[in-house]
Amino acid sequence: MNIKDIARISGVGISTVSRVINNKGLVSKETRERVLNVVKEYNYIPNSNAQNLKTTQSKNIALMVKGITNPFFANMIREIERQVNLRGYPFLIQQVEDGTDEINAAIQLAKEKNLCGIIFMGGTYNHSEEKFKQLTIPFVLTTITSTQQVDPAIFSSVIINELREAYKATNYLISLGHRNIGFLAKSPLLDETTGNRRYLGYKKALEEQGLPYDAGLVEDCEYSPSSGFNAARKLLNKNKGLTAIFAASDTIAIGAAKAVLTAGLSIPDDISIIGFDGIEMAEYYHPSLDTISQPGTEMALSSVGVLFDLISEQSGNQHIVYDAVLLKRGSCKMITAR
Amino acid sequence: MNIKDIARISGVGISTVSRVINNKGLVSKETRERVLNVVKEYNYIPNSNAQNLKTTQSKNIALMVKGITNPFFANMIREIERQVNLRGYPFLIQQVEDGTDEINAAIQLAKEKNLCGIIFMGGTYNHSEEKFKQLTIPFVLTTITSTQQVDPAIFSSVIINELREAYKATNYLISLGHRNIGFLAKSPLLDETTGNRRYLGYKKALEEQGLPYDAGLVEDCEYSPSSGFNAARKLLNKNKGLTAIFAASDTIAIGAAKAVLTAGLSIPDDISIIGFDGIEMAEYYHPSLDTISQPGTEMALSSVGVLFDLISEQSGNQHIVYDAVLLKRGSCKMITAR
């Protein structure tokens, strides 16, 4: 079943069918009706490969996600897909393996599927300006931004200020009287990763408040409960007088909380815990975990918005910075004399 | 940059370039080398639209997921993608909106992208045999199976026996002495959904053990902590002498646990809770939640295996049924006289 068949069966020319399908050009009402009937009857679906090949300018939008299992991304992905579909654009999700270069993957994909836009979610910051320039179609970095070395004029982003929000979290703990605050995130913390930005916020807060930075209070871990659990247990075993933990994600925070509770300690009486992201699970943990909650849905929405502004050339590259919210649910407590 | 350019620059014919790229047919070593260099230098990537258009038989594999935010699916998705990529096939994930017909979407996608195989994850059971027959390429239903009315010879599946496993969970609670066991899942429970299969298992266990079925103990809820929380709270407020809850998913179980704990009750001393799926979060909840753990990774692996067997025509349709495991972590307890 191709356009030729439909044309033959409907007793019209190929271009007429094309016009009907694409709602382009003038076609008499009767002809349109007739063609549409045949299309429906034979269940005809245009071959998008041929369409894309011809038009060179497909309407494909891709989402490149690094860490598709991240629960914080789950709702965002759903929202992004909804928004893209709403605009009538085909949408495809591409998972980027940890360790592979998402920009390279995107360049490849863009050529292969001739995409008209890309949204990046997750991943690292360290891409060179020339790499970005190879990506000749509009794209938006969501959740991530780039190093300062890259000209902000050549890319768009929708982010939160990771450093400031982590600073906020740490400061909150300090304001509650905590002095020995553990930090859990994924190493290497030297790199331009989200984890590192949060780490820098943590350090900045300590410094500003005149608290000593103790590398022994910083533990490496993956963004998962199991890893958070192990890292927190290590931290507890160090006997460093730990009274609070700042986890770089809620998934880590949950694992850390489990470690604390398993050790027979109480949250927040013995140890205060605060996470980051604002996933649903953190709220339904017992006790509910404090967190820095990112406006995921808004960020998703706005990412698609920025991308389509770019595609329709209604505006140039934009950088939108959202505020995250410190949610106090009771897992952090003012420190008291023991 | 297209194949013609590469041919011109390398000083060879178009077909030679094609042969080099696809590693097909004979090409002298020097020519191959020369072409390969040009390809690398100009960063040439074949247009897959043209390839697919020509070959009619692409190597695209699609995963159609209903409920991409389901944390139980997260690891499975990752594993499936890994396995498909390992075999050198392009892979695309398509989210299916709740409420839309995944088979229709698949038929469309298969034509558009001329796929060579599809894996379905999540969704309902009630598709007609003729619908399946419209899907002329190999496909595997993972996590889901179809109604008995559909000839098993026309589709493949990788599943667990939902009914039996739910029966196992309920029976476990009964064996601990529980009589008033609440059940939480998504309605309508009349439909051929996963939730319904688990519901039937719950009912069957009650019946076999001679316990009365009480519709008041069954509460409708979505597969999320918040919904589980609300449903469990309703259940508790009914004062039906509830001593145990069987939640149709771990996400629900977590919400239900929160409701129990928030009410000032203890798990498992006052209320026993068991979930379903075996997600990481359930283990790191406090207390760790008992669950029926599905072998997600194995199922993912085996789904891809079955699909490729089908594609390479090494075997016909298969139906693989895995066993789930009842994990006892302490959230269920023998009932004691009060």
Add this chain to the structure above:
DNA sequence: TTGTAGGCGTTATCAG
């Protein structure tokens, strides 16, 4: 308002 024909970038079938 409608049909014809050329070409999008590939692959595959042939002769050379």
Add this chain to the structure above:
DNA sequence: CTGATAACGCCTACAA
């Protein structure tokens, strides 16, 4: 071994 050349299914001037 290599190079024309005809499709693949569709869109789009351009002609009718």
